[in-house]
Amino acid sequence: MKRIKIFDTTLRDGEQSPGVNLITEEKLAIAKQLARLKVDVIEAGFPIASPGDFAAVKAIAEVVRDVEIAGLARSNQKDIDRAWEALKGAENPRLHVFIATSPIHMKYKLKMTEDEVLERAVFAVKHARQYTSNIEFSPEDGSRSKSEFLYRLFKEVIKAGATVLNIPDTVGYATPGEFGNLIKGIKENVSNINQAEISVHCHNDLGLAVANSLAALENGAEQVEVAVNGIGERAGNTALEEIVMALATRKDYYNLAVNQDTTQIMRLSRMVANLTGMDIQANKAIVGKNAFAHEAGIHQDGVIKERTTYEIMDAKSIGLNENSLVLGKHSGRHALRDFVEKSGYELSEEKFEDLFREFKKLADKKKKLKPMDIEALINNEIYAIDTIYELDYVSVSTGNTVLPTATIRIKKEEDILEKAACSGDGPIDAIFQAINEVLDFDNIKLISYKIDAITEGTDALGEVVVKLEIDGKTYIGHSAQTDITYASTLSYLEAINRYMSTNRK
Numbered sequence: 442m443k444r445i446k447i448f449d450t451t452l453r454d455g456e457q458s459p460g461v462n463l464i465t466e467e468k469l470a471i472a473k474q475l476a477r478l479k480v481d482v483i484e485a486g487f488p489i490a491s492p493g494d495f496a497a498v499k500a501i502a503e504v505v506r507d508v509e510i511a512g513l514a515r516s517n518q519k520d521i522d523r524a525w526e527a528l529k530g531a532e533n534p535r536l537h538v539f540i541a542t543s544p545i546h547m548k549y550k551l552k553m554t555e556d557e558v559l560e561r562a563v564f565a566v567k568h569a570r571q572y573t574s575n576i577e578f579s580p581e582d583g584s585r586s587k588s589e590f591l592y593r594l595f596k597e598v599i600k601a602g603a604t605v606l607n608i609p610d611t612v613g614y615a616t617p618g619e620f621g622n623l624i625k626g627i628k629e630n631v632s633n634i635n636q637a638e639i640s641v642h643c644h645n646d647l648g649l650a651v652a653n654s655l656a657a658l659e660n661g662a663e664q665v666e667v668a669v670n671g672i673g674e675r676a677g678n679t680a681l682e683e684i685v686m687a688l689a690t691r692k693d694y695y696n697l698a699v700n701q702d703t704t705q706i707m708r709l710s711r712m713v714a715n716l717t718g719m720d721i722q723a724n725k726a727i728v729g730k731n732a733f734a735h736e737a738g739i740h741q742d743g744v745i746k747e748r749t750t751y752e753i754m755d756a757k758s759i760g761l762n763e764n765s766l767v768l769g770k771h772s773g774r775h776a777l778r779d780f781v782e783k784s785g786y787e788l789s790e791e792k793f794e795d796l797f798r799e800f801k802k803l804a805d806k807k808k809k810l811k812p813m814d815i816e817a818l819i820n821n822e823i824y825a826i827d828t829i830y831e832l833d834y835v836s837v838s839t840g841n842t843v844l845p846t847a848t849i850r851i852k853k854e855e856d857i858l859e860k861a862a863c864s865g866d867g868p869i870d871a872i873f874q875a876i877n878e879v880l881d882f883d884n885i886k887l888i889s890y891k892i893d894a895i896t897e898g899t900d901a902l903g904e905v906v907v908k909l910e911i912d913g914k915t916y917i918g919h920s921a922q923t924d925i926t927y928a929s930t931l932s933y934l935e936a937i938n939r940y941m942s943t944n945r946k
């Protein structure tokens with residue numbers, strides 16, 4: 442059975458989702474979990490884009506093993522040199538170079554002719570070839586490019602040394618029949634195509650990314666580019682979990698093999714949702730809250746009698762409902778560490794000890810701890826970076842007959858800053874106003890505030906995710922506590938700390 446390669450671009454195209462801004466530590470955690478799931482290639486970033494992107498690609502290349510690590514570069518020397526600088530510590534590095542080939546992109550964006558684009562692409566591949574023989578080439582906006590031009594270009598970039606040709610549906614315009622035919626045409630019309638693998642990279646603007654990718658695989662593509670939870674530029678990319686589970690579940694139809702450990706899917710999905718702050722819709726295929734829930738009596742009856750009457754996949758196959766140790770107030774460090782490791786997280790000793798303390802406090806307050814409660818506490822630790830501003834105390838008074846007022850005092854490293862008392866439209870608004878006043882910040886805009894109960898019950902943890910815009914960039918703060926005013930205060934301060942630590946370096 443032919444094996445399909447899974448190329449994950451969560452950390453590159455996925456991070457291009459508006460409002461997502463991951464730090465190196467978070468990208469490393471995701472990359473390690475991707476490696477546990479056994480993706481074939483991780484596109485770790487676009488090194489020329491920023492010092493942060495460069496540092497993350499370098500860290501991933503140096504640490505994550507048993508998987509190819511790719512870095513993106515435009516078709517010019519400085520991008521390729523920079524990408525190689527970041528990638529060279531990898532066990533198996535891949536340079537991914539691209540240039541747009543559609544009439545509209547060449548005319549308006551690049552202001553280049555077909556011949557100039559072809560010449561630049563060949564130059565880029567040859568330049569990359571000095572560093573490695575593992576070179577992927579992408580004609581951006583490939584699905585809106587002229588087929589004859591693509592055939593001519595592909596023949597030349599393969600001669601120059603490209604080993605993977607990735608055909609992007611950059612703006613999510615293709616339909617499955619059309620995209621499948623494009624791949625078929627490439628296989629039939631590029632005489633040296635056997636010297637390269639064909640890959641596809643689809644976007645979801647018309648909700649067709651997965652369908653287009655599958656059509657391409659049916660027509661001979663050998664690699665598919667995906668992102669966890671389908672995140673990415675605009676409407677996102679082909680969802681990793683949907684492609685892997687479609688190929689695994691419908692092996693009978695596709696007759697294609699995938700090598701992934703599907704039981705890691707759920708952990709990876711939650712990790713990406715938590716770290717990016719991008720929610721998963723309840724009815725999202727595979728990883729949505731309702732994907733394995735049965736509401737209707739007739740369905741429930743069927744499932745009780747025989748699960749496969751209404752379930753085409755076993756929830757356990759994606760890592761849901763696994764039997765695991767019950768964690769509670771009588772659990773010790775070994776059981777908690779086992780949970781952390783199996784969930785794909787890595788914490789320093791110091792952060793683990795903090796987690797253990799918080800876990801015990803929560804276990805005292807909440808009768809039944811669920812895996813999601815503990816994951817929320819782990820995220821508190823992962824998110825906690827360089828505490829420049831620390832909460833000393835917060836107190837809030839509110840009610841239907843009083844003006845909501847918050848009093849707050851904050852420590853900046855060793856110093857205690859002046860306290861402030863502010864009123865607001867509600868208690869949360871009052872807290873945020875008081876923080877702004879103490880810190881004397883006037884360049885902050887609240888982009889979004891989200892609160893969710895992690896599990897059911899009145900003793901549930903409330904998870905708050907705050908997105909702030911500071912100096913034109915988005916910073917996420919996150920906190921899960923049983924008291925939502927406290928969680929709101931900590932998440933707002935955390936977003937500010939994230940801004941402070943990024944801008945101090």
Ligand SMILES: CC(=O)SCCNC(=O)CCNC(=O)[C@H](O)C(C)(C)COP(=O)(O)OP(=O)(O)OC[C@H]1O[C@@H](n2cnc3c(N)ncnc32)[C@H](O)[C@@H]1OP(=O)(O)O
Nearest residue numbers: 457487489490491515516517539540541550551581611674
């Ligand atoms: C389809 C995709 O997803 S491609 C990946 C997109 N991702 C990103 O753009 C995220 C990271 N990007 C960035 O941080 C910045 O855009 C940078 C650092 C890469 C470049 O920034 P700047 O140098 O300021 O250029 P800017 O982004 O404004 O414009 C892009 C330039 O690259 C050129 N360009 C675009 N694609 C390519 C390419 N594949 N090869 C060569 N040149 C290219 C454009 O024509 C434009 O050139 P011009 O300045 O001569 O008009």
Ligand SMILES: CC(C)C(=O)C(=O)O
Nearest residue numbers: 539579581609611642
């Ligand atoms: C760089 C390429 C592969 C891309 O992201 C796109 O075209 O969408």
